[in-house]
Amino acid sequence: MTLAAEIAAADAPEPSGPRPWDLDAIRRDFPILNQQVNGAPLAYLDNAATAQKPTAVIESIADFYRHDNANVHRAVHALAERATLAYEGARERVRGWINARSVSEVVFLRGTTEAINLIAHGLGQGWSAGDRVVLTQMEHHANIVPWQLLRERAGIDIAVLPINDAGELDLAGLPRLLAPPTRLLALTHVSNVLGTVNPIADIVHIAHEHGVPVLVDGAQAMAHQRVDVQALDCDFYCFSGHKMFGPTGIGVLYGRQAHLAALPPWQGGGEMIRRVTFERVRFADPPQRFEAGTQDFAGAVGLAAAIDYLDNLDQGALARHEQSLLRYAVERLDAVPGLRLIGRAAHRAPVLSFLVDGVHAHDMGTLLDRKGVAVRTGHHCAMPLMDFYGVPATTRASLAFYNTRDEIDRLADAIDYARGVLA
Ligand SMILES: Cc1ncc(COP(=O)(O)O)c(C=O)c1O
Incomplete structure (x- = not known):
């Protein structure tokens, strides 16, 4: 040589x-x-309950506050540009990690709970009394109570897919529950009590055969396995940063572009609009439509660092x-x-x-x-x-x-x- x-x-x-x-x-x-x-x-x-954080995550947040902190998407000064790049870079990092088709399918929220509430609120606007959501016996309250609130508001029905003694879903009963007027199947990927890993790709396949979209609560899955939303073919997938070695206060809602585009806003405020007059408002496209107000952009940076850390394992x-x-x-x-x-x-x-x-x-x-x-x-x-x-x-x-x-x-x-x- x-x-x-x-x-x-x-x-x-x-x-x-x-x-x-x-x-x-x-x-x-x-x-x-x-x-x-x-x-x-x-x-x-x-x-x-919550996972611990590697030094790389802790340092990424401290570094962001030490060097780059400014509000995102608002100003043209150098710090604001760096902060915006870091925030949108984190969105791209999440997109790649879960294999979403586009960054517009990745909404930053506080966590799984907020994501499911957003979906229940948004989908519920178009549902009528008697429409049905199917849950399972092993759901966390985060995937039960938002639907009960919707039941109170809109008179929807909640059906529950049973489990066996081992803690596995009884899939034989699923097709019957998916018949009209079922509008959504919402279930956990991994049970926080039993550890059961549900066969999401198979379940989504069955649900789609019945024309029913699927929301997956991924809060407990992300710490244990790589999740590919396209391979699962689910319609919505949500998770919390703090359970996957990232910071608290940041989480993700993945939604297929067409679904998110059809959802009304969740909260109103800055940065989720195109144009506001006192007479009317035109909303921004997803994901900004669902990110009203100042987001936890430092948390997003920490979440991206957690993904980097996991990716290196x-x-x-x-x-x-x-x-x-x-x-x-x-x-x-x-x-x-x-x-x-x-x-x-x-x-x-x-x-x-x-x-x-x-x-x-x-x-x-x-x-x-x-x-x-x-x-x-x-x-x-x-x-x-x-x-x-x-x-x-x-x-x-x-x-x-x-x-x-x-x-x-x-x-x-x-x-x-x-x-x-x-x-
Ligand atoms: C299966 C499952 N879903 C949802 C949640 C709610 O997550 P968060 O409190 O981060 O919103 C948890 C939290 O323990 C969970 O285990």
Whole structure:
């Protein structure tokens, strides 16, 4: 090799591709994980509630505020241009990550809850009494209550697709529920209580055969798998930044261009209009039509950094690690006397909800916390699902790719400790 070729080779960009899977290195990216809680190392197993943030995300937001902060889409000065570029760059980053056809299909909102409310509000304008939305037994309240509000306003009906004991949807009953006057099927991709991963592409196919559009609540999916909205062929898909290692206060509604174009605005205010006089208003096209007022543009920058971070991980290794953690956790928890695990779907994300004989879930949560193990207890904003299983509350350990087998062992040991104290 000539000297010139050697220099050129040395200067060539690093070959792109995921970094090698190194759990210790990954954990070092999340500074919050490295701390003691109640005298024990923190085992953070409450990722379904909110996921922790890597330094890259924290720094991206701090850097934005340090160097580029200005309101977006409003002024022509340099900071405003940089901020606008960063905000719209984040939209493009999201578009690419979920494989939307166009940035105009990507609306920035506060999160999943706001996205579903927007859809219920907008679609509901064109619905009449008796029109039906189909939900499932495993929905989060975020995908139940907005439809109940619409039922109160417009007299629509809500039908519910049942599940079996393992926590899987009963798809045999779906075609009957999709018959007219069903206007929409709205369901979760991944259950926040059971971990069940629903076969969304198949479900969308069935729904579309019946002419029914599908809204997917992706709040729990984005942290565990790459989502391709075109492959799923869904009509709407929504998710929250904070559950996928990004900041709070920012989330995304994906909607097919034609659907969004047909939706009326959600809130009125600055930046969602073309022209305003006192007599009339002409609205902007999507996505701006749904982004009234000052948006969380710093949050969007943080969300793009979270996507960059995820993109740099080996997705295959991530999935293998999570599934191996799940299998190990099931094995350990099944060995605990008196422990009942809720949800045994064949295809599921690493979420484990359980009850232990003689121990109330809230007491379990408190005692686990004494050992530094952070879990969620309660109804998990899924009361109809709790009713299905006939329980008021469960303890839920929800895992992320940065969790370890050692943390699962600590969970199992802490459950033994709680049983010793209370059972
Ligand atoms: C399945 C599911 N849907 C919707 C939500 C609501 O998400 P957010 O509170 O970020 O709007 C959650 C939150 O836990 C969830 O788990």
